[in-house]
Amino acid sequence: MIDKSDNAGGKSKRKAPTKKPAKSAAAQGKPKAGTAPKAKTVKPEAEASKPTSTPITPTLKPVETQILSTPSAEPPPSRPAFTLAPDYRIKRRPGPNKLASAAEINARYPLTQEALLAALPHPIFVIAHDNQFIFANSAAESFFSTSEAMLRRVRLDDLLGFGCPLIALAEQVRETGSTLNEYEVEVVTPRFSGPKLVDVYGGPIIEVPDAVVLMLQQRSMAHMIERQLTHRAAARSVSGMAAVLAHEIKNPLSGIRGAAQLLEQNLSDADRALSQLICAETDRIRKLVDRMEVFGDERPLVKEPINIHDVLDHVRRLSENGFAKGITFVEDYDPSLPPVPGKRDTLIQALLNLVKNAAEAIRDREHGRISIQTAYRPGVRLSVPGTETRVALPLMIQIEDNGPGVPEYLRPHLFDPFVTTKPQGTGLGLALVAKIIGDHGGVIECDSEPNRTIFRILLPTHDQPRLGKPG
Numbered sequence: 001m002i003d004k005s006d007n008a009g010g011k012s013k014r015k016a017p018t019k020k021p022a023k024s025a026a027a028q029g030k031p032k033a034g035t036a037p038k039a040k041t042v043k044p045e046a047e048a049s050k051p052t053s054t055p056i057t058p059t060l061k062p063v064e065t066q067i068l069s070t071p072s073a074e075p076p077p078s079r080p081a082f083t084l085a086p087d088y089r090i091k092r093r094p095g096p097n098k099l100a101s102a103a104e105i106n107a108r109y110p111l112t113q114e115a116l117l118a119a120l121p122h123p124i125f126v127i128a129h130d131n132q133f134i135f136a137n138s139a140a141e142s143f144f145s146t147s148e149a150m151l152r153r154v155r156l157d158d159l160l161g162f163g164c165p166l167i168a169l170a171e172q173v174r175e176t177g178s179t180l181n182e183y184e185v186e187v188v189t190p191r192f193s194g195p196k197l198v199d200v201y202g203g204p205i206i207e208v209p210d211a212v213v214l215m216l217q218q219r220s221m222a223h224m225i226e227r228q229l230t231h232r233a234a235a236r237s238v239s240g241m242a243a244v245l246a247h248e249i250k251n252p253l254s255g256i257r258g259a260a261q262l263l264e265q266n267l268s269d270a271d272r273a274l275s276q277l278i279c280a281e282t283d284r285i286r287k288l289v290d291r292m293e294v295f296g297d298e299r300p301l302v303k304e305p306i307n308i309h310d311v312l313d314h315v316r317r318l319s320e321n322g323f324a325k326g327i328t329f330v331e332d333y334d335p336s337l338p339p340v341p342g343k344r345d346t347l348i349q350a351l352l353n354l355v356k357n358a359a360e361a362i363r364d365r366e367h368g369r370i371s372i373q374t375a376y377r378p379g380v381r382l383s384v385p386g387t388e389t390r391v392a393l394p395l396m397i398q399i400e401d402n403g404p405g406v407p408e409y410l411r412p413h414l415f416d417p418f419v420t421t422k423p424q425g426t427g428l429g430l431a432l433v434a435k436i437i438g439d440h441g442g443v444i445e446c447d448s449e450p451n452r453t454i455f456r457i458l459l460p461t462h463d464q465p466r467l468g469k470p471g
Contacts (some may be wrong), residue, residue: 122217127170129210131156143196143216144189161188169200170212179203187216246289257282291428301439305339306347308397308459312372315351319370324359330371337376337395338461342440350436353429354399354455360422361403361453371400393442393458400455406448414446 114135117124123140127133133151141148144159160166165185173180182200198216205211257279264275316329340347355370362368375396406414413419415434420427437444442459 122215124213124215125151126205126208126211126213127156128208129174131167131170134208134211140216159189161190164188166200166214169202170214173202173204173212174210177204249289250286253282253286288428291432301343301346303341303343303440306342306344308337308340308347308374308395309333309335311344311347311351312374312397315348315355316372318352319355319359323356324370327359327362327368327370330369332371332373334374334376337374340395340440340459340461342459346436347440350433351397351399353433357429358399358401358403358453358455362401365403367402369402371398373398373400393460395459395461397457397459398454401453402451403453405450405453406446411446411448415444 117135117137120137121139123137123143125133125136125140132155133148133153136144136148136151141151144151146159156170157167164187165182166187169180169182169185180200180202182202185198185200186195187198188195196218198218201215201217203213205213260275260278260282264272267275312331312333316331320327320329355372358370359368362370373396375398377394377396407421410419410421415430416427417431418427419430434444437457437459440459442457444455444457447454447456
């Protein structure tokens, strides 16, 4: 009994070291072999080695181990080499287990370099010493309109037009062994409907001799804004002249029309047709002047929160009951879009103009189709050329048709005033659309190829400085 209490009761000895019970004679004379002597010599050493502070109950470590442990001992399933990043939206638990979810993600879905590159929106590809493709992410596949499996079978020279600067830039990286940046590089390939302007970022791959990684960033958006600023400046010049002359032109037109109507009463039937022609032409000139006056209106819009889907539904109903009868409409709306600050009537005017252009383009098509799409892109931020202003334009409206496309020579000047392909057109429709979108703080661009034309509008969800507003 004494030996057992000694082995298990070290704590009692620390509490009352002066009150040790006297040992029995049997214990003094013949102790059990291997028990009492060990207790006398080992226990003081064990007690001396223990810290003097109050011992901490070691209960946190097992709980932490349980939290950080993976739910299953099975290895994670194999994933394709180049896929989009996995879905990390796992169920998070409250309390301290929030920290454990990151460990669970790393355990279940180990991130690879290929997965990270595949998720980037810019074309990135690696070429060997002979310009053979080694790797291409998803954006590069879209840029070259070729799958990665096909890209691995060809060289960069096979895809690009003769004299494309990308080849020389890759050679420069190999020669210098350092990174380089080149801006506004024109990339031409038979797969493109026209040249693409990109910024090129290149660097060597240390692990692979003479291998080069290239990243391309298209400059279409920045140049589109710069073009629109030029277009609006030209429109303001024209509208300034129109605003000055509008009143002086309308007054003589009213006199001419009135005189023609008076003459018509005393004319024969043959001459009456001429007077009616005079009235019709004066009315056409008046309408043209009225439309040009809109460009001279630089007053700020009185904006209010608008549900853009209500506006699009109104435009679709007007179109289906009018000029777009028999045309199929496809709607792909993002229901989570926030309200847009703007003026409802002017937005309807701009969108109705775009839908009308699309309907006229596919009027002779057997299976004409107009697609209207909305989306939210929080990462879209644009720098206004010539200023330090950055504009966030997360809301996208896209109107697409399967018509013949816009002629290539006309695309750079599509939003200029008086540019049209219609025999009876004035060329002010798209210029007016660009002005309305600009007054709402947004931009518009056109992407066209045979059998496909897209007008894409980017708008803010809160007030931004108007692009192209004179400082």
